[in-house]
Amino acid sequence: MSEIEKIKCLIIGSGPAGYTAAIYAARADMKPVLYQGLQPGGQLTTTNEVENFPGYKDGVTGPEMMVELEAQAKRFETDVRPGFINKVDFNEEIHKCWADNGKEIHAETVIISTGASAKYLGLESEQHYLSTGGGVSACAVCDGFFYRGQEVVIVGAGDSACEEAHYLSKLCTKVTMLVRKDVFRASKIMAQRVAKVENIEILFNTETEEVLGDGQVVTGVKAINNKTNEKIEIPCTGFFVAIGHKPNTDVFKDFIHLDETGYIKYEQPGTSKTNVAGVFVSGDAADKNYRQAVTAAGTGCMAALDAERYLAAKEH
Ligand code: NDP
Numbered sequence: 001m002s003e004i005e006k007i008k009c010l011i012i013g014s015g016p017a018g019y020t021a022a023i024y025a026a027r028a029d030m031k032p033v034l035y036q037g038l039q040p041g042g043q044l045t046t047t048n049e050v051e052n053f054p055g056y057k058d059g060v061t062g063p064e065m066m067v068e069l070e071a072q073a074k075r076f077e078t079d080v081r082p083g084f085i086n087k088v089d090f091n092e093e094i095h096k097c098w099a100d101n102g103k104e105i106h107a108e109t110v111i112i113s114t115g116a117s118a119k120y121l122g123l124e125s126e127q128h129y130l131s132t133g134g135g136v137s138a139c140a141v142c143d144g145f146f147y148r149g150q151e152v153v154i155v156g157a158g159d160s161a162c163e164e165a166h167y168l169s170k171l172c173t174k175v176t177m178l179v180r181k182d183v184f185r186a187s188k189i190m191a192q193r194v195a196k197v198e199n200i201e202i203l204f205n206t207e208t209e210e211v212l213g214d215g216q217v218v219t220g221v222k223a224i225n226n227k228t229n230e231k232i233e234i235p236c237t238g239f240f241v242a243i244g245h246k247p248n249t250d251v252f253k254d255f256i257h258l259d260e261t262g263y264i265k266y267e268q269p270g271t272s273k274t275n276v277a278g279v280f281v282s283g284d285a286a287d288k289n290y291r292q293a294v295t296a297a298g299t300g301c302m303a304a305l306d307a308e309r310y311l312a313a314k315e316h
Contacts, residue, residue, distance in 0.1 A: 017283025
């Protein structure tokens with residue numbers, strides 16, 4: 001069995017929240033260890049241009065920004081590691097965490113920055129073409145380029161779906177939007193913007209039954225009108241899913257209080273504290289409202305400062 005590693009601060013996740021927490025924790029001499037998780041760099045690595053992060057006056061690509069944040073965290077000697085934490089035990093004052101390679105870590109403080117992941121419909125055919133890379137995507141900005149001059153279908157009715165449909169409409173000849181209710185959930189302005197675009201067709205009360213294809217690539221979508229039961233087949237080469245996100249918090253659920261949708265609850269609003277002393281949260285794992293790189297970075301800073309104060313209070 002490998003030796004137990006004892007550290008002051010463990011940061012779980014490598015989006016803007018995790019790296020910002022690392023920069024602050026490292027500069028406070030907490031010698032943080034950061035596990036990058038399944039998607040190093042987080043959701044921003046699947047984004048193209050980021051124009052709203054203060055300080056980048058000409059914009060920056062998501063992947064570039066994450067490389068710079070990682071380098072900044074390493075500059076202050078954060079121990080950045082590939083791999084993920086797949087088990088925790090927060091029953092005692094020392095927080096026990098296990099990495100996927102079996103390593104056991106005992107951390108005085110833990111900062112959870114595990115973010116959120118895109119949701120899928122869960123249809124077998126959707127998952128099949130997702131796994132073949134044959135035309136199912138949850139990120140229009142990442143993958144829209146591959147469908148230039150082609151017809152695509154997008155499912156969802158929130159702000160994300162509207163934003164992505166709008167983005168796709170500039171690249172694709174036709175975008176069919178499948179909305180399961182008879183209304184959008186998106187803000188009025190976003191829904192109106194989509195409704196005005198000539199090559200976006202919106203089908204209300206319409207649900208996806210199956211993603212069609214030849215086994216390797218998508219060729220269409222079978223959908224049903226849930227009012228009339230009329231079935232239709234829509235030819236397309238790309239099927240985009242924009243139905244929201246799920247916070248990556250399953251591993252903590254036995255110890256940390258979550259809300260009904262799985263987001264971590266703040267124990268004390270205005271801080272990063274969870275219900276477990278010494279465990280803090282930052283970024284999208286606790287945020288379903290703002291979900292911005294800059295707010296994630298801000299809460300990463302808060303978590304590191306709260307962790308530092310927790311350690312200082314323990315030592316005195
Ligand atoms: P939302 O949770 O707001 O919307 C999800 C949408 O997906 C809903 O319309 C929902 O339908 C639909 N949906 C869920 N499950 C299914 C299913 N199985 N089949 C078909 N449709 C389904 O998620 P978003 O990602 O759009 O937005 C999340 C948050 O981020 C929101 O607060 C949003 O305002 C914000 N945001 C803001 C942006 C901006 O201002 N620029 C851009 C993007 C997001 P139903 O309505 O029927 O429940």
